[in-house]
Amino acid sequence: MNELILVGQPNSGKSTFFNALSGYKALTGNFPGATVSYQEGELNLFGRIYKIVDLPGTYSLIPQDRAELEAKKFLVKHKEARIIDIVDSSVLARSLELTIELIELQRPMVVALNMIDVAKRKGLQIDHQKLSTLLDIPCIPTSAKRGKGAIEVIRASNKNKVPEKSVTLKFQKDVEEVIKSLAKKVPENLEKKLSIPARTIAIRLIEEDKYYLDAIQREFDFLLNEAEKARKILEKKHDKDAKFVIAAERHNLAMEIFEQVTTFTGVKQTESLGEKIDDIVLHPLWGYIILIAVFYGLFSIIFNLGSHFENIIVSQFDSLSKLIESRVSDKIFSLILIGLSQGVGGALGIALPYIIPFLIGLAILEDTGYMARIAFLADSIMHKIGLHGKAVVSFVLGYGCSIPAVMAARNLENTRDRIITAALSVLIPCSARTVIIFGLVGFYIGKWYAISLYIVNVLVIGLIGRILTRIDKKVVPGLVLEIPEYHLPVVKNVLIKTWIRIKDFITVVLPLLIAGSIVMVFLEHYSIDSIINSGLKPLTVFILGLPEKVGTTLIFGIFKKELSLMMLFQAFGTDNLSKVMTHSQMFVYAVFTLFYIPCISTIPVLYRETGKKVTFYVITGTLLLATTLSILARFVGIILF
Amino acid sequence: MKLIETSMDQQVTVKGFTGGSNLVSKLYKLGIKEGVSVKIKKKSNICPILLEINGSTVAIGRGMAAKIIVEEEKE
Numbered sequence: 001m002n003e004l005i006l007v008g009q010p011n012s013g014k015s016t017f018f019n020a021l022s023g024y025k026a027l028t029g030n031f032p033g034a035t036v037s038y039q040e041g042e043l044n045l046f047g048r049i050y051k052i053v054d055l056p057g058t059y060s061l062i063p064q065d066r067a068e069l070e071a072k073k074f075l076v077k078h079k080e081a082r083i084i085d086i087v088d089s090s091v092l093a094r095s096l097e098l099t100i101e102l103i104e105l106q107r108p109m110v111v112a113l114n115m116i117d118v119a120k121r122k123g124l125q126i127d128h129q130k131l132s133t134l135l136d137i138p139c140i141p142t143s144a145k146r147g148k149g150a151i152e153v154i155r156a157s158n159k160n161k162v163p164e165k166s167v168t169l170k171f172q173k174d175v176e177e178v179i180k181s182l183a184k185k186v187p188e189n190l191e192k193k194l195s196i197p198a199r200t201i202a203i204r205l206i207e208e209d210k211y212y213l214d215a216i217q218r219e220f221d222f223l224l225n226e227a228e229k230a231r232k233i234l235e236k237k238h239d240k241d242a243k244f245v246i247a248a249e250r251h252n253l254a255m256e257i258f259e260q261v262t263t264f265t266g267v268k269q270t271e272s273l274g275e276k277i278d279d280i281v282l283h284p285l286w287g288y289i290i291l292i293a294v295f296y297g298l299f300s301i302i303f304n305l306g307s308h309f310e311n312i313i314v315s316q317f318d319s320l321s322k323l324i325e326s327r328v329s330d331k332i333f334s335l336i337l338i339g340l341s342q343g344v345g346g347a348l349g350i351a352l353p354y355i356i357p358f359l360i361g362l363a364i365l366e367d368t369g370y371m372a373r374i375a376f377l378a379d380s381i382m383h384k385i386g387l388h389g390k391a392v393v394s395f396v397l398g399y400g401c402s403i404p405a406v407m408a409a410r411n412l413e414n415t416r417d418r419i420i421t422a423a424l425s426v427l428i429p430c431s432a433r434t435v436i437i438f439g440l441v442g443f444y445i446g447k448w449y450a451i452s453l454y455i456v457n458v459l460v461i462g463l464i465g466r467i468l469t470r471i472d473k474k475v476v477p478g479l480v481l482e483i484p485e486y487h488l489p490v491v492k493n494v495l496i497k498t499w500i501r502i503k504d505f506i507t508v509v510l511p512l513l514i515a516g517s518i519v520m521v522f523l524e525h526y527s528i529d530s531i532i533n534s535g536l537k538p539l540t541v542f543i544l545g546l547p548e549k550v551g552t553t554l555i556f557g558i559f560k561k562e563l564s565l566m567m568l569f570q571a572f573g574t575d576n577l578s579k580v581m582t583h584s585q586m587f588v589y590a591v592f593t594l595f596y597i598p599c600i601s602t603i604p605v606l607y608r609e610t611g612k613k614v615t616f617y618v619i620t621g622t623l624l625l626a627t628t629l630s631i632l633a634r635f636v637g638i639i640l641f
Numbered sequence: 642m643k644l645i646e647t648s649m650d651q652q653v654t655v656k657g658f659t660g661g662s663n664l665v666s667k668l669y670k671l672g673i674k675e676g677v678s679v680k681i682k683k684k685s686n687i688c689p690i691l692l693e694i695n696g697s698t699v700a701i702g703r704g705m706a707a708k709i710i711v712e713e714e715k716e
């Protein structure tokens with residue numbers, strides 16, 4: 001089968017290109033690697049079957065974090081695959097640098113000059129035939145958003161053209177000589193093993209590319225010394241890091257080619273519409289007001305829509321449970337069925353009404369280019385916590401659901417930021433915890449008490465963030481972020497993105513929710529609740545001053561946060577909680593449930609993203625935090641109520 | 642001068658960096674290198690700095706902007 005790998009810089013329109021082919025796609029999957037997930041599809045085009053893989057966007061092939069290393073490994077290991085390089089033509093000069101790196105791999109390749117329409121609008125004319133000659137591979141103008149050119153690109157890949165004669169394969173004389181003499185020392189069996197030309201191996205060793213350094217370990221250790229020598233020569237001559245000497249070479253080549261193949265047609269140097277919008281959207285005052293308005297709008301739509309559908313869905317499954325109870329005579333079997341139906345109902349009850357609109361909103365924010373602007377606006381606030389702008393995406397997501405929030409932390413470049421962001425984002429009240437805050441505190445005590453809980457929550461997160469970033473005192477490298485042009489979102493793209501994410505959610509979460517629900521049904525049936533209640537008494541009654549009966553509800557809450565409120569009614573057998581709990585107790589209870597242990601569906605995701613140790617710390621840490629804050633709340637309650 | 646000390650609409654050339662190679666690599670990837678000409682598109686007292694570079698727009702955090710040495714271009 002023909003395998004195609006899509007490679008491109010972020011925002012080059014890679015996923016749009018991938019989706020533009022979906023009409024021909026037989027199947028799409030999302031296969032998660034250790035740190036990145038690829039999209040994969042199968043394509044049936046004029047009787048030929050292709051396997052197509054969409055690697056995560058990257059600015060360069062020299063890996064800087066784990067995700068990039070994974071993507072790189074994938075690319076290098078799939079020797080037979082053809083590379084499709086998606087290039088953003090409107091920023092051709094910069095994009096060509098990745099193209100040059102790809103050409104160095106000497107694999108069959110095609111360049112898709114995407115966003116050709118945007119380039120034209122900017123007054124940039126690209127001679128793709130000339131580019132094709134210079135690079136020695138087919139270069140095809142595309143406009144993925146309008147579905148133009150994608151098929152031609154796939155067709156051109158059938159030529160299996162390896163860019164052997166590309167002009168980019170030769171650097172400036174003195175640099176090239178150093179590379180050549182190092183390349184001569186690269187043993188043939190290493191070339192074979194990696195299936196990469198010696199010259200390229202030499203370049204990458206000089207650049208200290210982790211992938212190649214790992215690959216030569218033990219067997220070819222002598223090369224390390226040779227590379228070090230080569231580096232010294234370059235550094236002495238150019239007075240900067242060897243890897244930057246190489247980067248400068250590629251940069252110069254890219255600029256040269258860019259100048260040869262492009263012409264500027266007279267274009268009005270007036271402010272474009274996008275820039276006019278940015279004048280307001282990125283304004284230090286209006287920008288924040290718009291930001292708040294956007295979130296307010298987004299969340300009020302989600303919650304109003306969500307609660308409406310949740311009631312419908314959950315009540316359907318409730319009646320299903322009742323039906324099972326009355327029809328199935330075998331007790332154990334009936335309990336399992338009820339647990340199953342409650343688990344599925346619970347998952348659908350949150351997923352469909354809240355998470356789908358939320359993910360659609362998110363995909364729109366990303367596709368329009370507003371997400372990058374949010375990171376821009378939030379940068380200074382995030383710095384107060386010790387993180388930077390990109391972390392805000394996780395925090396925003398956290399108000400919907402902790403799961404996508406934890407997953408979004410992937411976007412951060414360094415491990416420390418990634419872990420701290422993921423850990424903090426589980427403290428944000430997700431939609432399920434919002435149900436508790438408003439259903440208990442908002443409803444029985446007052447709206448402003450509920451809102452103040454949100455404010456306290458933000459302050460606590462800020463404080464903990466500060467502490468965590470102080471403990472691991474790495475310098476924050478800070479924000480470097482491309483702000484893409486505005487684009488109108490494409491419905492198909494948004495829906496496909498949402499679908500892929502929701503599938504991820506369902507496969508991770510559904511099995512756990514079902515298992516959890518079955519356990520719960522059994523607990524209830526065999527009245528194990530009283531044992532749990534007395535077991536938890538030291539915490540609930542003595543430390544927190546709550547009624548003993550809340551014990552089980554807290555356990556249920558780990559399965560599904562909003563369950564604790566529902567179970568509270570059930571545990572007391574009342575529909576008016578103010579008869580059985582004082583305001584002060586409700587307040588303490590809400591504070592505790594707001595901060596304690598992430599729900600059972602979040603834990604595996606946290607584990608997958610951050611590892612065992614961090615997950616353990618988060619679980620124990622949140623428990624401690626919740627207890628401490630609840631004790632404080634108890635004292636505050638004495639004063640307030 | 643440092644990038645953080647520029648003002649809006651100024652056209653400057655990147656001269657060098659005072660940060661480590663981690664920082665430099667990050668900047669290189671987005672095309673911010675020695676000798677490249679950038680335009681300051683937006684600058685305020687709180688937000689990151691917005692640059693135009695080779696037709697793309699890049700935001701640079703204030704901390705980073707203090708580590709980038711630039712020189713104003715003469716007309």
Ligand SMILES: Nc1nc2c(ncn2[C@@H]2O[C@H](COP(=O)(O)OP(=O)(O)O)[C@@H](O)[C@H]2O)c(=O)[nH]1
Nearest residue numbers: 010011012013014015016115143144145367487
């Ligand atoms: N005008 C135009 N917009 C495009 C084109 N290709 C993609 N886009 C838009 O560019 C934005 C980023 O595309 P996306 O596929 O998400 O980029 P990725 O980060 O490379 O996957 C989206 O809003 C797309 O609709 C194109 O050829 N022309």
